[in-house]
Amino acid sequence: MSTSLARTLDFARQIAYEAGQITLRYFQRGVAVEHKADESPVTIADREAERHLRAAIQAAYPDHAVLGEEDGLTGSEHATYRWVLDPIDGTKSFVRGVPLYGVLIGLLREGEPVLGVIHVPALAETVAAAQGLGCYWNDQPCRVSSVSSLRESLVVGTVAHGYERYNRSEAFQRILNRAGLFRTWGDCYGYVLVATGRAEVALDPAMNVWDAAALLPILSEAGGAYTDWQGVPTIYHNEGIGSNRHVLPELLSLIAGEESS
Secondary structure: OHHHHHHHHHHHHHHHHHHHHHHHOOOOOOOOOEEOOOOOEEOHHHHHHHHHHHHHHHHHOOOOEEEEOOOEEEOOOOOOEEEEEEEEEOHHHHHOOOOOOEEEEEEEEOOEEEEEEEEEHHHOEEEEEEOOOEEEEOOEEOOOOOOOOHHHOEEEEOOOOOHHHHOOHHHHHHHHHHOOEEEOOOOHHHHHHHHOOOOOEEEEOOOOHHHHOOHHHHHHHOOOEEEOOOOOOOOOOOOEEEEOOOOHHHHHHHHOOOOOO
16 A cells, blocks of 8 residues: 555645646736635636646546545545645735745545645645655655744744634634744645744644645654644644644643643
């Protein structure tokens, strides 16, 4: 299985790169923006990149299902393997010409994430991992940091306000008060920073499965953790925390309100 998964990871890295090249054709070019029913933005770059990913996967793995942000689920709901795609994670950054967006590819086996790729085309960075095979940053092994205190940590977040909508405003403020440094290098790039040891925590009060599927195997194989805000390692709870694992107990105590100093 490890040999097969390694080949699949190579395939996923390649198609993520190809999708990223599609997005770059539109990046900083004044691409037109539409809005979906939930008011989130979408562009022709999102749609073309996802179509490319789907076509490549369906050609290589015709018995696998595919779930994408833009075009939903194709293939059997009961397929053993399901690819989960976000062709541009960080579309709001993309349309403003900010390079901190990425192509996300996850692979689930019986519903559990076993492979993940984050490709950040405008920065030429790729982080990729598969279960039992380690995590790699541009072909070199990478690990989370060894920092063990939030006072010494860099915490990043996709958003710096609006946590009250998710009943997380007080917890977020406690984390800010404790963190050594906070920056809004968010969306998937925040998790790239954690997986490569450049940040200790990435926060998101709202996540979809296509945002999260690639993150759990990447952070796990890098020695860290991807969990919900209660510390459960899952991609299905519509919220996310990436951490280097060492600071996670302290973080969870703050979230629960058990520490305030």
